[in-house]
Amino acid sequence: MGLFVQKYGGTSVGTTDRIKAVADKVIGFKKQGHDVVVVVSAMSGETNRLIALAKDMQEKPDPREMDVLVSTGEQVTIALLCMTLKDKGYDAKSYTGGQVKILTDSAHTKARIQNIDVENMRSDLSEGRIVVVAGFQGVDEHGNITTLGRGGSDTTGVALAAALKADECQIYTDVDGVYTTDPRVVESARRLEKITFEEMLEMASLGSKVLQIRSVEFAGKYNVPLRVLSTFSDGPGTLITLDEEYANMEQPVVSGIAFNRDEAKVSILGVPDAPGVASKILSAIGDANIEIDVIVQNVAADNNNDLTFTVHRNDVEKAASILEDISEELGARKVVTDDKIAKVSIVGVGMRSHAGVASRMFSALANENINIQMITTSEIKISVIIDEKYLELAVRALHSAFELDQAAE
Amino acid sequence: MGLFVQKYGGTSVGTTDRIKAVADKVIGFKKQGHDVVVVVSAMSGETNRLIALAKDMQEKPDPREMDVLVSTGEQVTIALLCMTLKDKGYDAKSYTGGQVKILTDSAHTKARIQNIDVENMRSDLSEGRIVVVAGFQGVDEHGNITTLGRGGSDTTGVALAAALKADECQIYTDVDGVYTTDPRVVESARRLEKITFEEMLEMASLGSKVLQIRSVEFAGKYNVPLRVLSTFSDGPGTLITLDEEYANMEQPVVSGIAFNRDEAKVSILGVPDAPGVASKILSAIGDANIEIDVIVQNVAADNNNDLTFTVHRNDVEKAASILEDISEELGARKVVTDDKIAKVSIVGVGMRSHAGVASRMFSALANENINIQMITTSEIKISVIIDEKYLELAVRALHSAFELDQAAE
Numbered sequence: 001m002g003l004f005v006q007k008y009g010g011t012s013v014g015t016t017d018r019i020k021a022v023a024d025k026v027i028g029f030k031k032q033g034h035d036v037v038v039v040v041s042a043m044s045g046e047t048n049r050l051i052a053l054a055k056d057m058q059e060k061p062d063p064r065e066m067d068v069l070v071s072t073g074e075q076v077t078i079a080l081l082c083m084t085l086k087d088k089g090y091d092a093k094s095y096t097g098g099q100v101k102i103l104t105d106s107a108h109t110k111a112r113i114q115n116i117d118v119e120n121m122r123s124d125l126s127e128g129r130i131v132v133v134a135g136f137q138g139v140d141e142h143g144n145i146t147t148l149g150r151g152g153s154d155t156t157g158v159a160l161a162a163a164l165k166a167d168e169c170q171i172y173t174d175v176d177g178v179y180t181t182d183p184r185v186v187e188s189a190r191r192l193e194k195i196t197f198e199e200m201l202e203m204a205s206l207g208s209k210v211l212q213i214r215s216v217e218f219a220g221k222y223n224v225p226l227r228v229l230s231t232f233s234d235g236p237g238t239l240i241t242l243d244e245e246y247a248n249m250e251q252p253v254v255s256g257i258a259f260n261r262d263e264a265k266v267s268i269l270g271v272p273d274a275p276g277v278a279s280k281i282l283s284a285i286g287d288a289n290i291e292i293d294v295i296v297q298n299v300a301a302d303n304n305n306d307l308t309f310t311v312h313r314n315d316v317e318k319a320a321s322i323l324e325d326i327s328e329e330l331g332a333r334k335v336v337t338d339d340k341i342a343k344v345s346i347v348g349v350g351m352r353s354h355a356g357v358a359s360r361m362f363s364a365l366a367n368e369n370i371n372i373q374m375i376t377t378s379e380i381k382i383s384v385i386i387d388e389k390y391l392e393l394a395v396r397a398l399h400s401a402f403e404l405d406q407a408a409e
Numbered sequence: 410m411g412l413f414v415q416k417y418g419g420t421s422v423g424t425t426d427r428i429k430a431v432a433d434k435v436i437g438f439k440k441q442g443h444d445v446v447v448v449v450s451a452m453s454g455e456t457n458r459l460i461a462l463a464k465d466m467q468e469k470p471d472p473r474e475m476d477v478l479v480s481t482g483e484q485v486t487i488a489l490l491c492m493t494l495k496d497k498g499y500d501a502k503s504y505t506g507g508q509v510k511i512l513t514d515s516a517h518t519k520a521r522i523q524n525i526d527v528e529n530m531r532s533d534l535s536e537g538r539i540v541v542v543a544g545f546q547g548v549d550e551h552g553n554i555t556t557l558g559r560g561g562s563d564t565t566g567v568a569l570a571a572a573l574k575a576d577e578c579q580i581y582t583d584v585d586g587v588y589t590t591d592p593r594v595v596e597s598a599r600r601l602e603k604i605t606f607e608e609m610l611e612m613a614s615l616g617s618k619v620l621q622i623r624s625v626e627f628a629g630k631y632n633v634p635l636r637v638l639s640t641f642s643d644g645p646g647t648l649i650t651l652d653e654e655y656a657n658m659e660q661p662v663v664s665g666i667a668f669n670r671d672e673a674k675v676s677i678l679g680v681p682d683a684p685g686v687a688s689k690i691l692s693a694i695g696d697a698n699i700e701i702d703v704i705v706q707n708v709a710a711d712n713n714n715d716l717t718f719t720v721h722r723n724d725v726e727k728a729a730s731i732l733e734d735i736s737e738e739l740g741a742r743k744v745v746t747d748d749k750i751a752k753v754s755i756v757g758v759g760m761r762s763h764a765g766v767a768s769r770m771f772s773a774l775a776n777e778n779i780n781i782q783m784i785t786t787s788e789i790k791i792s793v794i795i796d797e798k799y800l801e802l803a804v805r806a807l808h809s810a811f812e813l814d815q816a817a818e
Contacts, residue, residue, distance in 0.1 A: 016465040050485065056425040057492035065495070068503050069488035072481035076459065079478035083466035086474070094477050098507070099552055143508055 001033040002167035003125070007135060007157030010044035011174050012231035013077050016084075019043075022231065023084045025172070026130060030090060035125045037164065039135045039157040040081055042073025063108035067137070067147045071097065074134035074153070081132050092130040095121070097137030097145070102156065104138035104146045111138055111146035113155065116163040133160060154215035162222035169219065169226050170237075171211060176230035177238035178203065178210055180404040181257035185395050188405035194239045195255055197226075202347040202381045203258050216240065253350035253357055254402040257395050258381075261342045261388055263293055264316035265373070267308040268323050270333025277330060278307055284322050290315045294343070294376045294385060304333070308374065310385060313339050341373065342391040345383035346398055358382050364401035370394050410442040411576035412534070416544060416566030419453035420583050421640035422486050425493075428452075431640065432493045434581070435539060439499060444534045446569055448544040449490055450562040451482025472517035476546070476556045480506065483543035483562070490541050501539040504530070506546030506554070511565065513547035513555045520547055520555035522564065525572040542569060563624035571631035578628065578635050579646075580620060585639035586647035587612065587619055589813040590666035594804050597814035603648045604664055606635075611756040611790045612667050625649065662759035662766055663811040666804050667790075670751045670797055672702055673725035674782070676717040677732050679742025686739060687716055693731050699724040703752070703785045703794060713742070717783065719794060722748050750782065751800040754792035755807055767791055773810035779803050 006026065013019050022040075029036050050070050054061040061069075078094035085092035097104075100121065104111035121131045135153025138146045148155050154171055161169035177191040178200065195203070197220030204213045210228055219226040220242065229237025271277050278297060285292060295309040311319050316337050323335045351357050361382055365372060370393065374385035386394055399405060415435065422428050431449075438445050459479050463470040470478075487503035494501035509530065513520035530540045544562025547555045557564050563580055570578035586600040587609065604612070606629030613622050619637055628635040629651065638646025680686050687706060694701060704718040720728050725746050732744045760766050770791055774781060779802065783794035795803055808814060 016462060019466065053425060053485070053489055054492055057428065057489050058496040061492050062495050065488040065491045065503055068491075068505070069485055072484045075481045075484075076462070076478055079474040080462055080466050082474045082477075083463060083470050086471050087467040094474055096477070096554075099554075145505075145508075 001035070003035040003037070003164060004029055004168055004170055005037045005039065005157050005161040005164065005166045006170045006172060007039040007153055008041065008172045008231060009153065009174075010041040010047070012172050013040050013081070014044040016080065018231075019077070019080050020084050022172075023081060023088055025231070026085065027088060027090055030130060037121060037125070037131045037133060037160055037166070038081065039133050039153055039160060040074060040077040041135050041153040042070075043077055046073040046076070064144060067108050067145045071134070071137040071145050071147055074136055078132045078134045085130055085132070090130055091128060092132055093124050094132045094134075096134045097156075098139035098143070100133060100138075102138035102159070104140055104148070106140040106142070106144065106146065108144075108146055110149040111140070113138060113148070113159045116159060118163050121160075121164065152212070152214075154212040155218055158215045158219045158222075158224055158226065161224045162218070166224070169224050171215075171226065171228050172231040173210060173228060174230065174232065175210060175228070176233055176235050177228055178240070178256070180255070181395055181399055182259070185259075185392050186257075186399045186405075189399065190405065192238050192255060193236070194241060196349050197240055197242060198380055199255050199347050199349055200240045202345070202378070203256050211240075252348065252403065253354045254346045254348040254398075254404065255350070256347050257344065257398050257402075257404065258347055259342060259344045259391060259395055261391060262313055263310040263341060263343055263385075264313045264337060264339035265308060265310050265341050265385065266316060266319050266323065267306060267336045267338075268327065268330075268332050268334075269304075269306045269336065270331075271305045271307055272331050273303040273305050277305070280330065281307060281323065281326065282309070284326055285309075285311070285319055288318060288322055290319050290322075294374050294383065296374045296376075310341070310343070310374070340388045341385050342388045342394075343383055343385055344391065344394045344398065345381050346402065347381045349380050351380055351382075360401060361398060364397045365394055368393055368397050370397075410444070412444045412446070412573060413438055413577055413579055414446045414448060414566050414570040414573065414575045415579045415581060416448040416562055417450065417581045417640060418562065418583075419450040419456070421581050422449050422451075422490070423453035425489065427640075428486070428489050429493050431581075432490060432497055434640070435494065436497060436499055439539060446530060446534070446540045446542060446573065446575070447490065448542050448562055448566040448569060449483060449486040450544050451479075452486055455482040455485070473553060476517050476554045480543070480546040480554050480556055483545055487541045487543045494539055494541070499539055500537060501541055502533050503541045503543075505543045506565075507548035507552070509542060509547075511547035511568070513549055513557070515549040515551070515553065515555065517553075517555055519558040520549070522547060522557070522568045525568060527572050530569075530573065561621070561623075563621040564627055567624045567628045567631075567633050567635065570633045571627070575633070578633050580624075580635065580637050581640040582619060582637060583639065583641065584619060584637070585642055585644050586637055587649070587665070589664070590804055590808055591668070594668075594801050595666075595808045595814075598808065599814065601647045601664060602645070603650060605758050606649055606651060607789055608664050608756050608758055609649045611754070611787070612665050620649075661757065661812065662763045663755045663757035663807075663813065664759070665756050666753065666807050666811075666813065667756055668751060668753045668800060668804055670800060671721055672719040672750060672752055672794075673722045673746060673748035674717060674719050674750050674794065675725060675728050675732065676715060676745045676747075677736065677739075677741050677743070678715045678745065680714045680716055681740050682712040682714050686714070689739070690716060690732065690735065691718070693735055694718075694720070694728055697727060697731055699728050703783050703792065705783045705785075719750070719752070719783070749797045750794050751797045751803075752792055752794055753800065753803045753807065754790050755811065756790045758789050760789055760791075769810060770807060773806045774803055777802055777806050779806075
């Protein structure tokens with residue numbers, strides 16, 4: 001008999017009927033003799049409704065009061081879920097973040113969990129109760145209500161699982177697991193049985209938005225087995241583990257193909273090849289709070305450099321205008337931008353022990369006449385920037401080149 | 410410079426625009442140099458929306474979880490009010506009941522306040538902040554969220570005013586004070602400048618639903634000057650005080666005419682005149698949780714009694730059926746009911762020192778040929794039960810007989 005922390009997101013608890021369905025899922029586990037701690041989000045739409053009210057009061061709503069406001073969303077859900085569990089004959093008790101208590105720092109709207117009191121929850125569980133906790137929220141040392149930022153309910157789930165030493169943290173969502181790539185792009189995409197935390201982090205940060213990155217980091221740090229599965233169907237989902245041995249032995253070289261089209265490319269051409277120039281350019285961008293992803297610098301024959309980097313598409317005009325401003329000072333020739341690009345990445349811990357992965361990737365793309373504009377690599381991923389129009393073609397070619405459509409078994 | 414606790418009800422904070430208007434009222438006091446603690450209810454409609462959600466989960470929603478659920482209503486309002494106060498350039502801080510903390514017993518959905526920590530509020534006030542507190546809610550000694558029951562925000566306001574030793578507790582509502590009677594029935598009804606707690610209690614319990622009875626009791630007990638005034642217009646409202654000397658010296662004999670048509674009359678006829686019979690009848694009604702208001706017993710010549718009493722109209726069928734059940738056992742002749750009745754009362758502390766008030770009342774009614782069916786009196790009120798169709802006529806006749814349409818000044 002295990003202890004499971006189950007997290008249900010906003011879509012899973014979006015209506016009273018769906019909350020009843022969640023109760024049935026929870027009761028299913030309870031009936032098998034397991035202890036269950038349930039973490040819930042606000043009913044879908046509720047957080048946005050509250051934010052709209054706030055914006056009507058204050059253009060930039062006060063962060064402390066914003067947390068007081070939006071934390072009510074989860075508080076509604078925990079009460080409703082406990083009511084339906086009781087209605088179905090199961091004892092249950094709700095906890096707000098403050099009641100648990102989930103102690104955080106005081107960084108309103110993006111607080112970080114510092115400690116969790118497990119005593120009350122443990123005593124409820126030992127008395128046979130289902131414990132229902134409001135996700136996304138906590139309380140600081142002064143008793144102020146804090147929130148962990150959007151998607152923070154995943155983090156609450158993982159943190160509770162770590163604190164309670166749960167057997168598994170199950171994240172219920174509207175997809176039935178983590179796929180080798182987006183099934184809307186590649187029909188033969190397969191659900192992965194297992195994936196490592198590191199791979200999941202790369203997949204998530206690259207645009208496979210199944211799980212919140214922070215919760216995966218957290219799960220990896222505390223070695224909490226994390227499972228992604230569907231609220232709306234049965235099935236084992238995908239287990240995210242630390243199990244590197246498994247990964248090295250059995251895992252294919254590449255576990256998945258991630259992609260995103262949120263980036264744009266900015267280039268400053270003809271920059272003199274002098275020390276400190278790149279740093280000057282990139283600090284100017286950083287000072288404007290623009291995040292830079294891929295960076296490539298070509299040293300040209302005439303000692304003039306071309307520096308190219310990618311930023312979020314929303315930031316491209318701002319970035320270009322900053323570069324225009326310092327362009328004359330630097331003696332640069334020209335600033336050009338391109339937002340018709342896409343990033344495609346192959347991810348897999350198997351890369352560590354396999355040679356030739358990059359060349360296999362590049363030749364798969366070359367076979368389709370797809371030009372690679374930029375390349376960046378890490379230990380377990382290789383990303384390329386290509387023309388946006390080739391995105392789907394590239395993903396399909398890579399999915400097939402790394403035999404991801406064939407089951408691992 | 411004073412300290413004011415101001416309570417704004419659900420209608421006063423029913424929209425974001427109205428919350429902004431409340432902020433302006435609060436700021437008006439602040440600008441005069443006063444300290445202000447604001448107590449707010451949930452936005453109108455919100456509590457009913459939450460209750461409907463709860464009923465969808467559980468026919469009789471669990472009381473603990475009900476409190477977790479409905480307390481979110483006020484939590485939303487405190488955050489929104491603080492945001493708009495800050496937007497208008499005033500520092501403000503919100504408190505949930507638990508954050509204050511307002512310690513209550515554990516009687517969920519109808520908890521009673523036991524203690525209020527004023528330290529944090531005092532320190533905010535001394536730093537120039539406007540303090541905004543969620544009405545209607547508290548926390549028990551175990552940290553469970555409790556609520557004081559419907560209308561409990563008035564009680565929160567009065568309790569805070571008592572704990573903070575405020576100069577006045579101002580209850581903002583959609584009427585501009587307490588009237589001599591309902592202006593919809595008597596056009597010449599006047600707003601009272603002052604009224605005593607005792608009079609207000611009698612007026613309120615008799616159907617002038619301006620203030621919640623418990624809050625008036627509380628204010629009387631702790632001698633908190635209470636003022637009822639309008640959110641939507643300016644004006645001094647009505648001050649409710651302990652000042653009995655004022656009442657005895659200046660107050661007219663009768664301060665107001667209250668009435669209600671929520672009651673029905675139940676009679677059991679031909680009951681043998683034996684000890685314990687009335688008690689047997691009334692306990693049977695009490696055991697069924699039916700509240701009895703007026704009771705009259707006539708001893709007839711043949712030693713057969715007629716016992717008549719009034720109950721809420723919703724309970725009349727239940728009461729009659731209980732009486733039918735014990736009617737044979739008691740040897741009673743008949744049970745009859747009448748729900749076409751109304752209760753009209755004159756209320757005034759001046760009655761204590763004036764003779765002839767009752768006869769003046771009865772002759773005013775007799776002049777209009779209104780038959781009095783039952784009479785009940787207390788030290789400061791006389792109530793009569795009459796045929797419902799004469800209600801308006803009776804109220805107008807009494808309003809005029811006691812010269813309530815003439816200003817006291």
